[in-house]
Amino acid sequence: MSTITTISQLADYVGQSVTLHGWVLRNTPKGKLVFVTLRDGTGYCQCVVERGEGTEAFFDEAKHLPQESSIEVTGTVAADERAIGGHELRVGSLKTIQAAVEYPITPKPHGIEFLMKQRHLWFRSQRQYVILRIRATIVDAIRRYFNDNGFILIDTPIFAPAAGEGTSTLFEVEYFGEPVYLAQTGQLYVETACMAHRKVYCFGPTFRAEKSKTRRHLTEFWMVEPEIAFASLDDVIDLAEDMTCSLIERVLKDHRADLEFLGRDIAKLERIQKPFHRISYSEVADILRGPQARELLEKELADKTAEVEELNKKIEELTETAKTARKKWQQEKAAQEEQAARERRNELEEEITNIPRHMELSANFEWGSDLGGSDETIISRLHERPVFVHRYPKEVKAFYMRVDRRDGRVVENFDMLAPEGVGEIIGGSAREEDYDILISRIREEGLPQEPYEWYLDLRRYGSVPHGGFGLGVERTVAWLCGLKHLRETIPFPRMMGKIYP
RNA sequence: UCCCCGAUAGCUCAAUUGGUAGAGCGAGCGGCUGUUAACCGCUAGGUUUUAGGUUCGAGUCCUAAUCGGGGAGCCA
Numbered sequence: 001m002s003t004i005t006t007i008s009q010l011a012d013y014v015g016q017s018v019t020l021h022g023w024v025l026r027n028t029p030k031g032k033l034v035f036v037t038l039r040d041g042t043g044y045c046q047c048v049v050e051r052g053e054g055t056e057a058f059f060d061e062a063k064h065l066p067q068e069s070s071i072e073v074t075g076t077v078a079a080d081e082r083a084i085g086g087h088e089l090r091v092g093s094l095k096t097i098q099a100a101v102e103y104p105i106t107p108k109p110h111g112i113e114f115l116m117k118q119r120h121l122w123f124r125s126q127r128q129y130v131i132l133r134i135r136a137t138i139v140d141a142i143r144r145y146f147n148d149n150g151f152i153l154i155d156t157p158i159f160a161p162a163a164g165e166g167t168s169t170l171f172e173v174e175y176f177g178e179p180v181y182l183a184q185t186g187q188l189y190v191e192t193a194c195m196a197h198r199k200v201y202c203f204g205p206t207f208r209a210e211k212s213k214t215r216r217h218l219t220e221f222w223m224v225e226p227e228i229a230f231a232s233l234d235d236v237i238d239l240a241e242d243m244t245c246s247l248i249e250r251v252l253k254d255h256r257a258d259l260e261f262l263g264r265d266i267a268k269l270e271r272i273q274k275p276f277h278r279i280s281y282s283e284v285a286d287i288l289r290g291p292q293a294r295e296l297l298e299k300e301l302a303d304k305t306a307e308v309e310e311l312n313k314k315i316e317e318l319t320e321t322a323k324t325a326r327k328k329w330q331q332e333k334a335a336q337e338e339q340a341a342r343e344r345r346n347e348l349e350e351e352i353t354n355i356p357r358h359m360e361l362s363a364n365f366e367w368g369s370d371l372g373g374s375d376e377t378i379i380s381r382l383h384e385r386p387v388f389v390h391r392y393p394k395e396v397k398a399f400y401m402r403v404d405r406r407d408g409r410v411v412e413n414f415d416m417l418a419p420e421g422v423g424e425i426i427g428g429s430a431r432e433e434d435y436d437i438l439i440s441r442i443r444e445e446g447l448p449q450e451p452y453e454w455y456l457d458l459r460r461y462g463s464v465p466h467g468g469f470g471l472g473v474e475r476t477v478a479w480l481c482g483l484k485h486l487r488e489t490i491p492f493p494r495m496m497g498k499i500y501p
Numbered sequence: 502u503c504c505c506c507g508a509u510a511g512c513u514c515a516a517u518u519g520g521u522a523g524a525g526c527g528a529g530c531g532g533c534u535g536u537u538a539a540c541c542g543c544u545a546g547g548u549u550u551u552a553g554g555u556u557c558g559a560g561u562c563c564u565a566a567u568c569g570g571g572g573a574g575c576c577a
Contacts, residue, residue, distance in 0.1 A: 028536050030540090031532075033534050033535065034536095035535075037537075046536085048535080048536095066528090067527090082537085083537090101528095102511075102527075106511090106512060106513090106527050106538090107538045108512070108526050108527075109512090109513060110512060110513070111512080111513070112570075114511095208576070211502070211574095211575095212574085212575070212576075213571080214573085215572095216576080217577090222577095223577060339513080339514075347571085350505080353505090357573095372574080373573080373576095374573095415577095423577095424577065426577075427577065476577090497569095
């Protein structure tokens with residue numbers, strides 16, 4: 001009699017007979033042996049079928065099992081160092097649940113266009129599996145952080161009658177004949193709840209119709225937005241700092257092996273400790289124009305140029321190896337490495353051509369304009385810990401941000417830039433609590449007052465200093481996992497012009 | 502919206518100055534008792550994205566469209 005179990009539990013059943021259900025990751029027949037690597041959602045297990053007594057009935061079936069077929073397999077668990085995970089199953093019986101036909105994703109490399117079209121199947125690949133598990137942990141850690149610290153979850157609407165902020169392009173949908181918009185932020189709504197519950201947060205999808213085709217943008221992404229009453233800008237920044245540290249701690253605790261699998265430099269995450277840097281926008285402007293930024297870019301230019309030269313040498317060597325290696329697999333390996341090196345080189349060359357432009361942008365940075373992507377990257381690269389850039393010129397920020405009483409040119413806002421050039425993860429602010437100032441800000445921005453009457457009520461009835469921020473879940477996942485592109489951080493990425501599957 | 506790059510077998514890529522379109526993987530068949538993306542042999546698989554143009558001749562050159570990648574702007 002065998003016990004039904006999962007691969008993650010195998011260590012408890014050494015020497016016993018168990019039944020596993022799963023999918024064929026790969027199948028390599030080897031004469032009188034067949035090695036079926038099974039994945040069951042909890043791990044990977046090598047199942048060995050040996051031709052001989054008792055296996056005649058299914059040996060041929062096992063030998064021809066296509067990749068990703070679903071099977072039920074029963075056998076004896078054995079500890080074996082040669083097997084993935086240290087245990088293998090010596091198969092006593094095997095049943096095909098469904099035989100797959102030509103699974104499109106092979107163990108060889110694929111292009112991103114192809115994989116995105118196969119997103120529904122790509123889920124099964126180990127890298128995607130790991131990333132989405134880390135995402136789930138990050139989401140759980142966020143919820144836990146707020147729930148354990150006295151915050152109340154408030155779900156804000158997805159259909160919104162007006163823009164939450166002036167700037168972004170929104171998705172317009174028809175709502176019983178009226179044009180409304182998909183929410184680009186829950187913030188204004190969560191502020192109302194803040195005046196009832198004191199500490200609140202909303203967590204949901206957010207929609208932006210910007211026609212951005214970059215690795216840092218999605219049209220649909222998830223954002224968590226806490227809001228706290230009786231709070232100053234510093235209180236809000238403290239909250240963002242504390243929450244970020246707790247997320248990292250949790251991911252390091254639960255996913256060390258996964259991060260290693262992804263090739264993440266864990267030491268860099270371990271260095272993320274309080275206190276983070278706090279620099280004002282005006283100081284940032286000086287840094288951008290000063291020698292520090294220039295030297296950083298000059299060094300990057302030199303480093304990248306040197307790396308390109310190294311790659312060129314490597315490519316030449318690999319080309320030679322690919323032609324002359326004795327074994328066919330050695331030739332193939334060299335060819336693949338060569339291709340990877342070429343891709344890396346092309347990427348570097350593009351970055352190199354961008355550097356002079358970034359130097360110019362940085363050197364000519366004028367107080368009053370918003371920080372560009374390259375400016376953020378510079379500030380981010382100059383620090384090992386996240387940087388809070390605070391107090392931007394009010395002209396480039398939303399109307400609801402609190403005007404700094406000591407310097408009326410700026411508002412009490414902040415962006416948190418993650419290190420390693422990752423850039424903005426969090427944007428937040430103290431909210432303008434003064435009715436008259438808020439009204440004048442609405443007018444300055446040329447916004448109609450009428451749709452904001454309910455919001456203005458919050459300032460008419462017991463207005464208090466308060467503030468909050470928004471954290472982008474996908475950007476956080478990308479940062480912690482060390483991913484270059486947001487498209488792998490969300491189950492079904494929505495990008496400009498892309499909706500399938 | 503703007504700038505740069507790309508599209509060849511199911512997949513990843515080759516194809517010299519314009520001259521008969523190839524390999525590996527995957528698929529199918531066979532062999533091998535320890536494989537892990539990595540053994541050996543055989544088989545099938547193509548309107549070179551689309552529409553024009555130049556040319557004796559176009560995968561290769563030109564124009565446009567479509568789709569994709571990267572970046573700018575804007576942002577989380």
